[in-house]
Amino acid sequence: MNYFRFFILLFFLLTFNNVNSFAKEFIGIISAAIGNIENQDSTKLTNGSKIYFGDTIIVKEKSNAQVLLLDETVLTLGEDSEVIIDEFIYDPQSKDGKIVSNILRGTVKVITGEISKKNPDNLEITMPAGTLGARGTEFVVVADSKDKSTVVLLGPGPNNTLGMIPGNVEVSDGKNTIGIVIPGHQSIITN
Amino acid sequence: MQHSLLFIKNLLKSNILKVFLFLFFLSSALFAEEITFKQILENPTDIELNLKYAKQQEQAGKYKSTIATLERLNMLYPANTDIKIYLLSILLKMDSEIRVQLMIERMLKDPNTTDEAKEYINKVTSTMYAKKKQSNWFAYADLSLSQTENSNIDAVSRSSSLWVQDQKLAFAADSVTYDKSMTRGVSFTIGKNLDNTSAVSLNLGFDLTTQRYGDGDESDLASGSISYSKSLGKHFLLPYVYYSRPNNRLANDYNSRGIGFNNSYFINKKNRISYSGGYSSTAYDNNNNFTTANKQNNETYSTNIAYSYDLTPKDNLNPKIFYNKVIANADYNGNENFGLTLAYARVLPFELGLLRLESTYKKKQHDDRDSFVNTTIGRQDQEIIGQALITGRLNRILPFLKKIDKNGSLFHSLKYRKTDVDSTLVTNTVETEYLTYKITKRLNFNELF
Numbered sequence: 360m361n362y363f364r365f366f367i368l369l370f371f372l373l374t375f376n377n378v379n380s381f382a383k384e385f386i387g388i389i390s391a392a393i394g395n396i397e398n399q400d401s402t403k404l405t406n407g408s409k410i411y412f413g414d415t416i417i418v419k420e421k422s423n424a425q426v427l428l429l430d431e432t433v434l435t436l437g438e439d440s441e442v443i444i445d446e447f448i449y450d451p452q453s454k455d456g457k458i459v460s461n462i463l464r465g466t467v468k469v470i471t472g473e474i475s476k477k478n479p480d481n482l483e484i485t486m487p488a489g490t491l492g493a494r495g496t497e498f499v500v501v502a503d504s505k506d507k508s509t510v511v512l513l514g515p516g517p518n519n520t521l522g523m524i525p526g527n528v529e530v531s532d533g534k535n536t537i538g539i540v541i542p543g544h545q546s547i548i549t550n
Numbered sequence: 551m552q553h554s555l556l557f558i559k560n561l562l563k564s565n566i567l568k569v570f571l572f573l574f575f576l577s578s579a580l581f582a583e584e585i586t587f588k589q590i591l592e593n594p595t596d597i598e599l600n601l602k603y604a605k606q607q608e609q610a611g612k613y614k615s616t617i618a619t620l621e622r623l624n625m626l627y628p629a630n631t632d633i634k635i636y637l638l639s640i641l642l643k644m645d646s647e648i649r650v651q652l653m654i655e656r657m658l659k660d661p662n663t664t665d666e667a668k669e670y671i672n673k674v675t676s677t678m679y680a681k682k683k684q685s686n687w688f689a690y691a692d693l694s695l696s697q698t699e700n701s702n703i704d705a706v707s708r709s710s711s712l713w714v715q716d717q718k719l720a721f722a723a724d725s726v727t728y729d730k731s732m733t734r735g736v737s738f739t740i741g742k743n744l745d746n747t748s749a750v751s752l753n754l755g756f757d758l759t760t761q762r763y764g765d766g767d768e769s770d771l772a773s774g775s776i777s778y779s780k781s782l783g784k785h786f787l788l789p790y791v792y793y794s795r796p797n798n799r800l801a802n803d804y805n806s807r808g809i810g811f812n813n814s815y816f817i818n819k820k821n822r823i824s825y826s827g828g829y830s831s832t833a834y835d836n837n838n839n840f841t842t843a844n845k846q847n848n849e850t851y852s853t854n855i856a857y858s859y860d861l862t863p864k865d866n867l868n869p870k871i872f873y874n875k876v877i878a879n880a881d882y883n884g885n886e887n888f889g890l891t892l893a894y895a896r897v898l899p900f901e902l903g904l905l906r907l908e909s910t911y912k913k914k915q916h917d918d919r920d921s922f923v924n925t926t927i928g929r930q931d932q933e934i935i936g937q938a939l940i941t942g943r944l945n946r947i948l949p950f951l952k953k954i955d956k957n958g959s960l961f962h963s964l965k966y967r968k969t970d971v972d973s974t975l976v977t978n979t980v981e982t983e984y985l986t987y988k989i990t991k992r993l994n995f996n997e998l999f
Contacts, residue, residue, distance in 0.1 A: 372624050390594035390627040406595045406626070425622045427594065431587060433618040470614050488808065494956065516645030517997055523644060527957055534863055534897045536943075540957050541996065543648045550819075550865075 395421025430473030440465020489548035496526020685999030696988035881918035903942020
């Protein structure tokens with residue numbers, strides 16, 4: 360009987376341990392934290408704090424932060440911003456993976472990383488109004504309100520001397536899709 | 551001691567030491583520590599390490615990584631002007647005007663910016679102003695290829711008979727029913743955004759149509775239009791003028807010119823009312839083959855009003871009523887027609903495109919009897935038109951095209967249309983089906999301006 364209890368206890372310990380390790384999957388770091396940055400548990404995030412799968416990063420007023428994900432995707436969050444990494448799968452060997460990030464509010468600049476480089480379709484950003492996909496580039500999302508989001512394509516211009524290939528962003532409101540191909544151009548999505 | 555000094559002197563003279571020293575420096579260069587991304591994850595704030603990493607990434611051509619690193623250092627060490635200058639130099643090489651401007655504005659406001667840095671900024675600013683101002687002009691060309699299958703290209707009546715001078719005759723035996731026609735088209739649009747709410751554009755087009763079996767519908771068509779668009783509060787107004795000149799291989803030629811407007815009033819997010827009006831004048835060419843072609847000359851007045859309602863964000867309902875009046879040189883060519891169109895549009899899942907289903911009922915009353923056809927029966931038609939259209943980006947239905955068509959500028963449309971005309975004259979009681987597949991490639995020339 361004691362053996363039986365021991366195995367039941369062991370089973371639960373292992374099970375909970377697995378769930379915990381799944382929920383605490385390390386996906387990146389807070390590479391710069393200026394001001395007041397917190398996660399969903401109101402834990403203060405500082406320079407070098409680890410980011411785990413499913414974490415919400417909340418940047419308070421007069422604060423900003425940079426998030427470095429394992430595939431070298433970089434998110435720069437302006438003040439009063441909130442982002443959730445809904446999905447992050449990455450194999451550093453093959454560079455395969457998928458990122459789904461949800462920008463809940465605020466201003467977020469994104470520099471795409473290895474996942475997008477390997478397969479642009481595997482980077483998806485959802486915004487309060489609409490979604491976007493990006494191909495090898497840098498862009499800013501301004502989630503103005505629940506009904507309005509603005510996307511500005513940054514990235515290299517046509518006269519860049521670095522041999523960089525201009526990327527593009529496809530923005531969708533669920534009904535129509537618009538491609539932004541010229542740096543500096545923007546698209547405003549409303550619900 | 552003397553022995554030791556002599557030994558060193560001899561060693562310096564010898565090639566062995568030279569080779570050793572060369573190998574030492576070479577190995578130092580070869581095995582210089584390469585900073586890994588893992589090290590950066592572990593030390594994101596280490597200024598020395600991260601600056602070296604930024605430099606290494608720059609040398610490796612990984613500029614995005616360089617920018618991200620420098621931006622991080624700039625956030626962490628805002629008083630360090632050298633980092634700002636380094637980042638600015640990369641952004642300049644990157645030709646990212648919008649970011650350069652933002653950075654310059656911030657640097658000029660920053661009390662930590664040194665005089666040396668300000669001098670550098672002045673140089674950058676003057677170089678940028680020397681560049682041409684961003685143009686408000688836009689231009690693009692559409693290259694299209696379409697094929698239409700027509701079940702009744704010679705408009706043979708349902709009873710295969712026709713009235714000629716009060717006599718009911720059979721259609722000619724060589725009349726063509728099924729045929730295919732192919733149209734190659736090119737159109738060029740150039741325009742200018744006058745301000746944030748208005749734009750003007752010029753469009754020029756040329757279409758060449760050839761037929762597979764017959765040649766009755768073969769033609770080329772030159773056309774042009776000028777339009778102006780203006781957003782005024784909840785109104786979106788679009789007045790336009792146009793000119794078209796078909797050159798038919800067999801049928802008589804004509805030219806048509808017109809003027810019109812369309813206005814959409816956005817009641818709210820889901821409801822919209824659109825109305826339009828137009829006037830056109832068509833003049834046929836009289837020549838040895840067509841001595842009475844000018845009897846078809848006409849002036850057309852057209853108007854319609856439509857209501858658009860979004861059932862859901864992906865479903866739209868669009869009823870429309872229309873009225874047209876055609877005043878022709880010969881009254882029997884003039885007519886009055888009106889009707890109702892019901893349209894339903896749905897955005898297909900997975901961004902496959904748009905499906906539009908449309909049904910139209912049209913009634914047409916000709917102004918007079920055509921004595922060449924029938925002296926006693928006037929022409930009155932009732933027409934039912936059904937149409938289904940799927941349109942979208944080609945790379946959405948053929949994903950492998952994403953490699954070629956990266957910016958999604960290749961469009962397709964598949965249209966099925968059936969017209970069923972019931973007329974008081976057997977000649978015009980005609981049923982026809984059309985199936986058209988069209989591919990369009992858009993070439994964007996905005997970067998030329």
